[in-house]
Amino acid sequence: MTLTSVDKDPETRTMTFTAQFDAPVARVWQVWSDPRQLERWWGPPTYPATVVDHDLTPGGSVTYLMTGPEGDKHRGWWRVQAVDAPHRLEFEDGFADHAGNPNADLPTTTVRVTLREQAGGGTRMEIASTFPSLEAMEQLIAMGMEEGMAAAIGQIDQLLAPQGR
Numbered sequence: 001m002t003l004t005s006v007d008k009d010p011e012t013r014t015m016t017f018t019a020q021f022d023a024p025v026a027r028v029w030q031v032w033s034d035p036r037q038l039e040r041w042w043g044p045p046t047y048p049a050t051v052v053d054h055d056l057t058p059g060g061s062v063t064y065l066m067t068g069p070e071g072d073k074h075r076g077w078w079r080v081q082a083v084d085a086p087h088r089l090e091f092e093d094g095f096a097d098h099a100g101n102p103n104a105d106l107p108t109t110t111v112r113v114t115l116r117e118q119a120g121g122g123t124r125m126e127i128a129s130t131f132p133s134l135e136a137m138e139q140l141i142a143m144g145m146e147e148g149m150a151a152a153i154g155q156i157d158q159l160l161a162p163q164g165r
Contacts, residue, residue: 029086
């Protein structure tokens with residue numbers, strides 16, 4: 001599995017997922033920058049994503065929906081804050097209602113993705129989510145964020161394989 005660690009720091013209200021891939025940084029960047037590749041891993045295996053809008057420029061947005069095993073729909077959005085392709089992406093991540101409007105009843109997180117080249121041409125990816133409060137962090141963890149992201153990241157290796165492109 002690609003995921004090497006999940007670190008939760010209540011003091012800084014962050015949860016960081018670290019993964020290693022046997023692919024160059026530019027290739028790993030594509031799983032974020034290409035909406036068709038993003039939807040193949042963004043979401044746990046039983047909740048596949050459909051990317052509706054995808055603008056990875058500062059001020060741009062990404063909207064998506066995940067479909068559960070019973071056909072239930074869960075919408076989400078990103079507000080892109082910073083991009084330094086192919087090494088860094090930062091966005092606000094939130095839930096949306098059935099019409100795709102931000103759901104103010106659920107907390108948002110700030111997500112910082114960094115891709116670093118490793119010896120031998122591999123890539124180290126860190127996804128650090130910062131929560132607005134400790135309560136928000138506990139709420140999203142209780143909703144399954146840690147397990148969901150771990151399962152989602154676990155799908156990237158297959159996507160990076162030559163036959164997965």
